[in-house]
Amino acid sequence: LKLCENIPKVELHAHLNGSVRPQTIKDILDERSRAGEALGVTEQQLADITVGGERSLRDCFRLFDVIHAVTTTHAAISRIAAEVVRDFAADRVVYLELRTTPKARPEYGMTKESYTEAVLDGIDAALRQLRAVPPRAASQQQLLLAAQAQAVGGPGASGPGAGAGAGAGASGAQGADGVGVTSPSHEQLVAASEGVVLSPRAGQRTTAAGGGLHASSSGAAAAAETAAAGSEGAQGPRPGPGPGLESGLESGLESGLETAPHLIIVKLLLSIDRREDAAAAMETVQLAARLQSRGVVGVDLSGNPYVGSWAQWQGALAAARGAGLRVTLHAGEVVAPEEVRAMLAWRPERLGHCCCLDAELAAQLKASAIPLELCLTSNVLTQSVPSYPEHHFAELYAAGHPVVLCTDDSGVFGTTLSREYAIAAAAFKLPVSALHELARRSLEYTFASETEKAQLRRLMERELAALE
Ligand code: 5GP
Numbered sequence: 393l394k395l396c397e398n399i400p401k402v403e404l405h406a407h408l409n410g411s412v413r414p415q416t417i418k419d420i421l422d423e424r425s426r427a428g429e430a431l432g433v434t435e436q437q438l439a440d441i442t443v444g445g446e447r448s449l450r451d452c453f454r455l456f457d458v459i460h461a462v463t464t465t466h467a468a469i470s471r472i473a474a475e476v477v478r479d480f481a482a483d484r485v486v487y488l489e490l491r492t493t494p495k496a497r498p499e500y501g502m503t504k505e506s507y508t509e510a511v512l513d514g515i516d517a518a519l520r521q522l523r524a525v526p527p528r529a530a531s532q533q534q535l536l537l538a539a540q541a542q543a544v545g546g547p548g549a550s551g552p553g554a555g556a557g558a559g560a561g562a563s564g565a566q567g568a569d570g571v572g573v574t575s576p577s578h579e580q581l582v583a584a585s586e587g588v589v590l591s592p593r594a595g596q597r598t599t600a601a602g603g604g605l606h607a608s609s610s611g612a613a614a615a616a617e618t619a620a621a622g623s624e625g626a627q628g629p630r631p632g633p634g635p636g637l638e639s640g641l642e643s644g645l646e647s648g649l650e651t652a653p654h655l656i657i658v659k660l661l662l663s664i665d666r667r668e669d670a671a672a673a674m675e676t677v678q679l680a681a682r683l684q685s686r687g688v689v690g691v692d693l694s695g696n697p698y699v700g701s702w703a704q705w706q707g708a709l710a711a712a713r714g715a716g717l718r719v720t721l722h723a724g725e726v727v728a729p730e731e732v733r734a735m736l737a738w739r740p741e742r743l744g745h746c747c748c749l750d751a752e753l754a755a756q757l758k759a760s761a762i763p764l765e766l767c768l769t770s771n772v773l774t775q776s777v778p779s780y781p782e783h784h785f786a787e788l789y790a791a792g793h794p795v796v797l798c799t800d801d802s803g804v805f806g807t808t809l810s811r812e813y814a815i816a817a818a819a820f821k822l823p824v825s826a827l828h829e830l831a832r833r834s835l836e837y838t839f840a841s842e843t844e845k846a847q848l849r850r851l852m853e854r855e856l857a858a859l860e
Contacts, residue, residue: 395824396813400486400855402834402848403798403809405720405744405765407663407694408492408511409459410801411476414441417459420468433461441804449725449774453696455804464500466510473514474521481522481656483808487838487848490515491661491692494676504679508662512686515658522655657844659689661720664705666695673708681715689839690718690741697725702734709738718839720765724748725776736760742837744798747776747784754784758793763837767800768815769807780819789820796834828856 421438424431437458440447447455463469473490480488492511494504662680664673680688691712693705712719720742724732727748735743736756744765746757757764766785771777777784788795797812799805813827822830835848 393810393814396810397484398859399827399831400484400852401809401831402487402838403480403485404489404796404838405767405798405800406490407801408473408476408490409456409463410804412459412472412803413475414803416472416475417441417462420462431461433458446773452774464497466506469507469510470514473511474518477515477518477658483810485809486656486851487840488656488658489661489839490658491663493663493665494679504675508679508683659687659839661690661692662688663692663694664708666700670704670707673705674711677708677712680717690720692720694722702731720744729753747771758791763794763796764788765796765798767798768812769805770800773805780815786820794837796837797830
């Protein structure tokens with residue numbers, strides 16, 4: 393697991409509300425009940441979120457409904473988005489494509505647009521914080537160490553511990569907030585102590601908080617800021633009661649300064665829920681098209697696979713394509729050969745899952761070469777595949793099909809991307825060099841711009857070379 397935590401990774405399939413920290417849901421519920429609000433969520437339902445472990449796909453969707461029942465304010469949505477970004481950054485994810493379903497909830501004064509903007513605000517706040525940890529968070533000792541490191545490495549120094557310097561080359565849609573990467577040395581990374589386990593871990597998620605001191609190419613101030621981030625990072629997400637909702641996002645950010653040793657590029661996909669009809673799906677696509685300048689790069693089709701039918705979203709998905717958005721589809725989570733056939737024929741840019749394909753569809757998938765987002769723990773816990781070693785990753789990987797390891801719902805399934813890499817290594821007997829190659833190739837299947845990909849390629853090559 394330690395080796396996997398050090399790998400710069402790419403996450404392409406992470407649902408925002410499935411990646412929520414269980415503690416955050418508890419915090420929000422506590423806060424609301426203190427304010428005398430009844431959200432209609434029982435103790436048992438709350439326990440289900442925090443206990444983790446095996447649950448059927450149907451149970452998972454009931455759980456998402458509970459999470460959605462709790463997350464009804466813009467402040468809560470922004471807080472969750474900010475925390476999720478920081479958690480992925482702490483797990484050494486250098487590129488994150490987060491996805492979420494825009495929700496219109498007039499009873500809470502929320503439109504699809506205001507919901508999505510709250511998500512984007514949370515992402516932006518986390519990126520700002522990752523780029524500039526408040527100096528007051530650094531102790532005198534950390535500032536001294538940062539200054540020493542800066543004196544040794546100096547601006548623009550190369551090698552482990554020096555900044556990668558990608559911060560200046562900002563991603564188009566997000567401006568300077570989108571990119572900013574520094575690379576700590578191997579020793580500076582704080583690794584979690586658990587080993588690789590093949591049985592899914594029930595309970596809380598692993599937090600692979602990074603930490604440590606390093607000089608950054610932007611000079612002493614940044615080095616000091618990063619030292620502060622490193623110091624906080626070693627602590628991981630703060631346990632215990634979090635900030636109240638009234639105190640809002642900034643307070644949430646300050647209370648959980650488990651910042652990563654590096655920053656990441658984050659993009660957003662807007663999900664069409666399979667419960668939505670053609671008009672609702674079109675509304676989401678139009679919103680995604682409008683918000684491209686804020687880092688929305690694509691559209692996803694997800695939600696309960698037992699609900700809805702492909703034809704009802706095709707118009708919206710075609711419109712997404714017409715607007716220059718990329719499309720990824722959840723496919724084959726349950727046995728639905730006609731739908732999977734239609735999806736393959738439509739040729740989305742990526743597919744997710746594809747667990748329940750017969751031999752003919754599996755052959756069609758391979759022939760299509762459509763990159764596949766694979767979520768090992770999610771698929772095993774929801775019993776979509778019987779066990780890790782039997783996961784279709786093995787066959788597709790052996791066939792050279794483009795595959796990307798992803799978390800799906802890291803909060804709900806108690807996992808991290810590093811852990812998914814470690815599980816793949818153990819289950820499929822992959823050497824570290826193969827994991828590095830997986831991470832490298834994942835980058836090619838992102839919906840990032842070519843400029844961003846080039847920046848990330850340089851960063852990953854440098855970091856992987858240091859590990860090899
Ligand atoms: P949100 O879109 O609210 O940020 O994230 C939770 C939602 O993502 C769920 O309500 C569901 O629609 C979708 N989702 C999360 N995990 C899965 C999954 O494994 N399969 C499918 N089909 N949808 C999922």
